[in-house]
Amino acid sequence: MRAAFPDFRLGNVLATSFTGTLSERHGNAVERIPTPHRLVDWLAVNGLAVDSCTTAQLDLAWELRESIHAAATAAALQDALPASAVQVINGCSAQGRAAAILTPEGERRWRLSSPSCVEDALSVIAADAISIIAGERDGKLALCASPTCRAAFFDTSQSRTRKWCDMNTCGNRQKKARFHANQRKKTRSAE
Numbered sequence: 001m002r003a004a005f006p007d008f009r010l011g012n013v014l015a016t017s018f019t020g021t022l023s024e025r026h027g028n029a030v031e032r033i034p035t036p037h038r039l040v041d042w043l044a045v046n047g048l049a050v051d052s053c054t055t056a057q058l059d060l061a062w063e064l065r066e067s068i069h070a071a072a073t074a075a076a077l078q079d080a081l082p083a084s085a086v087q088v089i090n091g092c093s094a095q096g097r098a099a100a101i102l103t104p105e106g107e108r109r110w111r112l113s114s115p116s117c118v119e120d121a122l123s124v125i126a127a128d129a130i131s132i133i134a135g136e137r138d139g140k141l142a143l144c145a146s147p148t149c150r151a152a153f154f155d156t157s158q159s160r161t162r163k164w165c166d167m168n169t170c171g172n173r174q175k176k177a178r179f180h181a182n183q184r185k186k187t188r189s190a191e
Contacts, residue, residue: 008032008042011166013139013154015129017046019069020151020165027148033061039118048098048110048121057118064092064122068129072152075133076141089126089133096123146170 011017021032021042033039036053039061043050053061067088071081097113098120112120131137132154139156144165151165164170 008045011153012156013128013132014046014125015068015132016072016151016153016165018042018125018129019065019072020153021065022069023151023169024148025069026150033058043118043121048112048124049115050112050118050121051115053116053118060092061118061122063088064126068125069152071129071133072141073143073150076143076152081133089129092119092122093126093130094123096120096126098124144170146174 008017008021011020023030023032033042036055036058039053039058040050067082067085070085071089074081074085096117096119099111101109101111103109110121110124114120132139132141137154139154140160141152142155142160142162144151144153145163146165149165149170151170153162153165155162164174
């Protein structure tokens with residue numbers, strides 16, 4: 001029987017969804033890809049299917065994830081990008097041999113060089129990170145307003161004022177906390 005893992009938090013932007021595989025970074029961190037097989041699962045869900053993953057490939061994925069998070073956080077804060085993060089992102093981008101292909105339905109899919117080439121999949125994620133950090137896509141990098149999360153996310157809302165990386169988790173958690181605080185205030189004032 002397979003161990004239960006936390007659900008993936010999927011978004012519309014590949015690179016920031018990838019950084020979301022480690023959530024609650026400033027609270028009780030939740031690792032969503034703790035094993036090589038779980039990385040295979042995440043890649044498949046995101047259209048980058050591979051057959052297998054080694055521990056070394058998982059380590060590389062974690063290094064890329066943390067580098068994207070560091071660079072995206074710096075970009076959101078309009079700080080200088082960390083040189084080490086830039087080096088890892090560029091290295092992963094250059095390492096892969098994935099090709100974009102057009103399906104008969106008019107959709108883009110990725111073709112990896114081999115069924116077990118995690119590095120190809122990571123190069124696609126790194127290239128996506130480069131496009132958002134470099135400002136090539138319509139949107140803006142922001143940080144989640146949750147003090148325990150602070151995940152970098154790509155805000156494509158019309159007003160570019162989104163506060164939460166995910167309204168269904170961080171946003172709801174914050175709204176519930178405010179509601180319960182207000183209920184406690186009302187209870188105390190009624191006493």
